[in-house]
Amino acid sequence: MNANNANPEDEVMCHCSGTTRGNIQTLFEQGMSMDAISRWTGAISGCGGCEWDIAQLLNDLAERQT
DSSP states (O other): OOTTOOOGGGOEEETTTTEEHHHHHHHHHTTOOHHHHHHHHOTTSSSOTTHHHHHHHHHHHHHHHO
């Protein structure tokens, strides 16, 4: 995360699509899977460098729901 960025939700998780952590969290809370989030935002479909980080975020969010 950028040190100048005080809000973690504004962290860009996918630089190819500009998808933020907050956007991914919102879509996950709306019931979207990783595949659906990728199709909706374009995340993971560019270089793929964000795939592990996004998968980890979604796993963390899923664990908090239980």
